[in-house]
Amino acid sequence: MRRKLWLLAAPVALSLFLALSLYFGGDQFRRIPLPSFAGDRSISTTNLAQDANITRPDVGNITQAQDAGGIANSSQPLEGHVVKDGIILKAAIITSYxxxxxxxxxxxLSRLECPELNSTRYSNLKASDEGSSVEYFFALDLRQCLALLPTLLGSILEAIRFLGPERCALSIVEGHSPDGTYDILAAIKRNVEELGAxxxxxxxxxxxxxxxxxxxLAELRNMALKxxxxxxDRVTNTTTVLFLNDVAICTEDxxxxxxxRYSIGATMTCAMDWTYAGRDPTFYDVWVARGINGDSFFEIPSDGNWDSAWNLFWNAAETHSRFSRALPFQAFxxxxxxxxxxxxxxxxxGLRFRRANREKDECEQGEPQLFCKDMWFRGxxxxxxxxTVNLEYSVEKGKMIKEAKGFVSDHVTKQRQSDERFxxxxxxxxxxxxxxTWDHQFWKAWNQSLARRRK
Known part of the structure; x- marks a missing residue:
């Protein structure tokens, strides 16, 4: 009997271990694979300001926070700038980053090696007319991702240079980073502004x-958009928000x-993100992502195992066909x-990121999924x-994903624009x-909790 119970419990335990392992390996803002809503089920983290006696800037004053580069113990020049010691990192380390x-x-410093940019393909994205409007707004919530910053921010700034800095803005919310992430994000302010962004x-x-x-999490995302x-008055009908996680990403991505988004007429476009839970890459954001058939991207049975993670879109023939050819496909x-x-x-x-409406028995789900649901509700x-855009959450494994899935340029040179449309x-x-939760899955009307509100 004990052996039977162990056999039944093993898959659930393995899935729980997988989810917790992924969570511990990532930042506090990232989507965790293990759904969790109760506070006592969340993974605890260190409160730096309380536990490490670290003085942080007054977060109620954004301008002050931007200008507070850290404690001035030492300094050295960086292209004419004086770089001070940060809260955690010395000036020399900040300078190198x-x-x-x-x-x-x-x-x-370690970074993802990316292909040369195909400027011809993306030339129409450049902001051509002058003005004070923001054409491209980059938003990020970051925590404890120091090693990733040269790749992530380097690619973002290269994209900003290409698109036209004067029409771009970069908004970053940071929290509780014991690795010095804050110090770097505070230090780049002048450099970014000198670009014109x-x-x-x-x-x-x-x-x-x-x-x-x-x-x-919803509050943090809304904070980045604030x-x-x-x-x-600086937002136009064509202004686009680019919201990025702490991913190893190339400018071409x-x-x-x-x-x-412009070519196929999409209101929203998403990448594909992956994790290496084992030897082969596994699709990461399965808790949030739903196909146009309403189902998860791969099947997770009631015992919570991820044995079918390799079998993406197993019950959606058209989606599977387009995915296998690296062509865009619609999702819920x-x-x-x-x-x-x-x-x-x-x-x-008027959309904002939000939590589920428990008073109306709305499905407990992540704030990005609710954002998409609210999009559908508005037609x-x-x-x-x-x-074609495949991402991972570290430089090392980001390289592995690019080797396994290919770079954008590897795919698009073989595709016709007519094939991309659907x-x-x-x-x-x-x-x-x-x-x-993995072991508690059921189907609900897509607009449950919303239909009764709209006249």
């Missing part, structure tokens, strides 16, 4: 390990997500490490996954799989 971020050719840096004290995790919402919801979406969703439609369900489904699936 800033140089690596600003110089895409620098190899002094706007830079909004806001350290946050929100601790997602305590209380309502999804509510706090500088754009505070300047509605960023531009391809933008390019496809996605995030997958990086997205672009129309800023008008925020400014005209804006042109949500597409771009499978017929959009106007109506969402009647029902969408609700997955509060």
């Amino acid at each position: 800033v140089n690596a971020i600003m110089d895409s050719e620098s190899h002094k 706007g830079y909004y840096f806001h350290p946050s004290r929100i601790d997602t390990s305590k209380g309502d995790r999804i509510q706090k 500088p754009l919402l505070d300047q509605p 960023i531009l391809e997500l933008l390019y496809q 919801s996605c995030w997958n490490g990086a997205v672009t979406f129309a800023a008008s969703l925020l400014t005209k439609e 804006l369900g042109k949500i597409a996954v771009i499978p 017929e959009w489904a106007v109506q969402p699936p009647a029902r969408v799989k609700c997955m509060p």
Whole structure:
């Protein structure tokens, strides 16, 4: 009997171990594979300000936080700038990271090696007309990702240079980073602004390990968007938000997500993100992502095992066909490490990231999935996954993913633009799989909790 119980429990234990392992390996803001809503089930993290006696800037004053580079113990020049010691990192280390971020050719720190940019393919994305509007708004929530910054921020800034810095803005929310991430993000302010782009840096004290995790994640995402919402006169009908996780990303990945949003007429485009839980890559954002049939990207049975993670879109023939050819396909919801979406969703439609409405028995789900659900409710369900963009959450494994899945340029040179387009489904699936936990899955009407509100 004990042996039988062990055999039944083993898959659940393995899935739990996998999910917790992925979580411990990533930042506090990233989507965790293990759904968790109760505060006592969240993974605890160290509160630096309390436990390490570290003085952080006043987070109530964004300008002060931007200018507070750290404690002035020592300094050295960086292209004419005086770099001070940070809260955690010495000035020399900060200098090396800033140089690596600003110089895409620098190899002094580990970074993802990316192909030369196909400027012809993306030339139409360049902001051609002058003005004060923001055409591209980059938003990030980051924590404890120091080693990733040369790749992540370096690729973002290269994209900003290409698109036109004067029409770009970068907004970053940071929280509780014991590795010096804050020091680097504070130090690059002047460099980014000298490019001509706007830079909004806001350290946050929100601790997602305590209380309502999804509510706090939603608050952090909305916080990153706040500088754009505070300047509605600078938002146009074509302004695009680029919201990135802490991923190993190339400039061509960023531009391809933008390019496809315009090329196929999408309101939102998503990448594909992966993790190496074993020898082979596994699709990561399975808790949030739902196909146009309403189901998860791969099947997770009631015992919680991920044995079918290799079998993506097993019950959606058209989606599977397009995915296998690395062609864009429609989804009910996605995030997958990086997205672009129309800023008008925020400014005209009033969408915000939120938690589930428990009073109306709304499915417990992640804030990105609810964002997509609210898009469909407003008749804006042109949500597409771009499978040429494949991401991971570390430089080392990001290289492995590019070797396994290919770079964007490896795929698009073999594709015709006509093949990239498809017929959009106007109506969402009647029902969408609700997955509060791996072992508790059921189907609900896609608009459950919303239909009764709208007249």
